[in-house]
Amino acid sequence: MGKNLRTRGFILAACWLLFVTSMSVQASTVNVKIGLLTEKVLTPPALSNLDPVLTDEGIQGAVLGVKDNNTTGRFTGHHYDLKHIEVSVGGDVVAAFKTLLSEGYQYLVVDVQAPTFSRLSMVAKKSNALLFNVSASDGALRNSECSGNAFHIIPSDEMRADALAQFMLKKRWKKWFLVKGTDKKDVDFAKAIKRSAKRFGMKLVEEKTWKFDHDARRTAQAEIPVFTQGSDYDVLVVADVKGLFGEYLLMNTWLPRPVIGTQGLVPRAWHRTHERWGAVQMQNRFYEQAGRWMSDVDYASWLAVRSVGEAVTRAKSVDVLDVKKFMLSDDFSLAGFKGVKLTFRHWNQQLRQPVLLATPRSIVSVMPHKEFLHPRTYLDTLGYDAPESNCHF
Amino acid sequence: MSKVYIALLLAAFSTSIFADKLYITLEKDNALAVVDGETGKLLKTVPLGQRPRGIAFSKDQSMLYVAASDDDTIQILDAETLKVVGELPSGEDPELFKIHPNGRLLYVSNEDDNIVTVIDLQTKTALTEIAVGVEPEGIAISRDGKWVVNTSETTNMVHWIDPLEQSIKDNTLVDPRPRAAEFSVDNKQLFVTSEIAGSLSRIDVATKQITGKLHFKVAGVDKELIQPVGVLAHPNNKLLFVALGPANRVAVVDSQAMKVLEYLLVGQRVWNLAFSPDLTRLYTTNGVSNDISIIDVDDLKVTKSIRVGHYPWGIAVK
CATH class of the missing domain: 3.40.50.2300 (Response regulator)
Known part of the structure; x- marks a missing residue:
């Protein structure tokens, strides 16, 4: 040791x-x-x-x-x-x-x-x-x-994903295109995103995995527009926890769409x-x-x-x-x-x-908004609530 | 000629003897708004230092002191001309301050340094610094001048300072994020608001123990939004007014029973409070809605709201 x-x-x-x-x-x-x-x-x-x-x-x-x-x-x-x-x-x-x-x-x-x-x-x-x-x-x-x-x-990932979903619900940006990496953390975050989408009535119109078979640095302009072509959607949700490709999605998508998730608009503790x-x-x-x-x-x-x-x-x-x-x-x-x-x-x-929704240089919103009602406290609209929990001490 | 006649008539039938003026610091405008208390008219706005917050008159009311937090100073204004005539060595990031009844000592909390600075107003020098808890905020001084108290927001305590020795004699643990403190007019009790707990504590000055506590509840308002900040005691030793921050209400409290008598709807994020000199009106600064509210103290009714500028914070009345 x-x-x-x-x-x-x-x-x-x-x-x-x-x-x-x-x-x-x-x-x-x-x-x-x-x-x-x-x-x-x-x-x-x-x-x-x-x-x-x-x-x-x-x-x-x-x-x-x-x-x-x-x-x-x-x-x-x-x-x-x-x-x-x-x-x-x-x-x-x-x-x-x-x-x-x-x-x-x-x-x-x-x-x-x-x-x-x-x-x-x-x-x-x-x-x-x-x-x-x-x-x-x-x-x-x-x-x-x-x-x-x-x-x-x-x-938790679920609290963060719920914060994003609540804000998207408020914006009525309900059609999501999910792009995830191959790392276990990316898969877990994508799972949390899908859970939140279901909870708050979002529609996952497409889900793709970025497989790292391109050098994103050189080919971002060429690869990402093609990669994000297809279905129409409101926001591109990215699950790239380590930050290996997510930043390249911004402003490179086929359609002019905002990016949220692990890059773009990000749910943060601070x-x-x-x-x-x-x-x-x-x-x-x-x-x-x-x-x-x-x-x-x-x-x-x-x-x-x-x-x-x-x-x-x-x-x-x-x-x-x-x-x-x-x-x-x-x-x-x-x-x-x-x-x-x-x-x-x-x-x-x-x-x-509360979870902060931030872009690199500003706070966009602090979630949850009090309009998301809950019998105990509106803070419990984020993450696993008591009835959903399978934790037994 | 007729104008003079009307003015005379108005003077004769006016119920209020005092024509008071309100001086309000505008945190985001770096300015001072001057408002006529009776008519509610914004008279003028004059420039101040950066991020002005705490404000108070000197004992003889000839000077006006303003904490310019981001300039790390307390500005001295001539109360007549409203021109800056000097500065006080307040230490870093001054926010709230109070002047001792002796008219000579000023106590200011320096939030970033965990100290309270004591300033001699005659010599304009800092006499001493008193180490207190983390993020000192509210200051209150008993009317008999025997106690100065300071609240620390992260330590969650009331520190009892003896102004003869400028040292802490006792500490009282209160609910989370204590903000403002106010002594009862008979100096026997201290009232402290706790922003995060949504509560008001009553502390016995003799024993320094909490003798009563009140949790505010407003129908239809999430309990998380009920964040008591400013507190003001009516000289009748019965009524207490408490600003409830983002709950957008002022609570009228029976200070002996520790019961809320009424909640008055005012502007958004109500912060600090002041009476008119004749006690007929209560003024509130509302940080988010950029206005002040005027409350009729006898009827307990909100009568006016006046737009004054960005982030009205502190208020002094003359």
Whole structure:
């Protein structure tokens, strides 16, 4: 395991804030240990070198969350520590996870692939540790493979697809042409798209797979018009999670049609142009710390750390069972700069939250719109609702 | 001649003694709107610094202070000419501020830095900075001058600052995203709105404990949209007015029973509140509909709405 692990201690130092002499400091301080586990994956080939590859994605979000928790902790007598372990490509994530558990870390922010997440939640069951999923959007983790130890902070594929479908319904752009890649993630996202299409009365007029037998860079103008010819449709929906060809669809389609999905108009947990509901402050604080904009995974990591902080503060306990109980109670609510309080769904422990529909330089809409009615909360019109869920803890 | 006669008649039969003027900061226009409170006429608009938000008069009402958030300063305006005559070292991104009853100290929250800056208005210098929770927002000062409180939106606390020592003496945990705070006129209670929880908390000043809580509910309005922000106490020590943000309502609350007496429909995203000096009218700034609403306080009826400019935010009345 040794060389696969790189432990970073800098965070611990960064998390202590300077005390001002006038501060009223609690006499005794209780420590809360939060672990962050990152599984590295091979970086997909980039279409362009426009966006830098992030080496600290998720870490910066968690660091800011711990900083915020510690600012509050000064008044409540809690101190939050963060330990980060990064497992390189093909490394033993379970071993790293067990290391954190053996060191007493019971709150674990986890940025790993979906199959790894399932394995970790099996391990966590034996020790009551809580996992916070900040990157895997797979529906299965929230259904058949769900675990009572896992909280899902990042929106699922189904929540994202529903957000798109609701907006398309509002626009009356109901005829969809679906183009998907061959990767498993593309197939999963396409599945979520088809589920949403059915839910919101969209019509899938055509479905095609982009097979990568062309060099899209050289032939986009020639290949894509031909590829998108045929049926008439309102929008082209693309499922290309890694971003290998989707960008080339824009402005290259046979018919003049907008592109939505993983490129074009994209459903996001967070976006750098989001500035309503106090989000500007968050954007500024993050940028100042990280020197770059906050990503979806950073936002989810921040929320994960904050939800632990919020539950510890209000439940007045650092015990993992008390904290979990509080997080699932009606008293729990998290402020996440989206204009509504964020809470957990009891049936699969997914964080309820609005989804932002964004183009590269603007927010087009924040979903769901309140016109989508639901007996509990309109936020539950996104993703798997209680009656649809087959998650059993 | 006849004009003078009519004016005299009007003066004689006017029920309101004060002809008040409203000064409203326009967050997106970088300007100040001046409105006649009685007639509801927009008198003029004058330029300000970038993203003006908090606004208040000096104790003698000769100066007007405006937080120009994106210029990282509080501008000083001559209250007569409305010309900028100076600046205060507010620290970064000033938003809400209040002036101590002694007329000398100004407390302003610096949202990005998690501090409250204390400014001496006579020397125009920053006296000290007080470290508070994450994203400090609301400031309230008791009328007897004994307590300054600050709410922090992400820490979810009310910090109790002793203005003699400029240090925090106590903290009260409240519902998520606390925004505005207001002391009762007898200084015995503090009211705090929580935007995300949709609630109003009443805190006993002596014990710093929450003694009452109210969750707002408006028929036909999604509970997620009920986001209480500005709160204003009527000097009768009974009525409290609470702006409910995107619920587009002002709640009239019986502050002792902690019960809503009435919801008044105003403009969109109602934010801050102010009384006319004679307490006959209540004014609201409505951020999204770009207007202000005027409420008759005796009848509890909305009588007028006036378009003032983009994103009306703060309001001061003279």
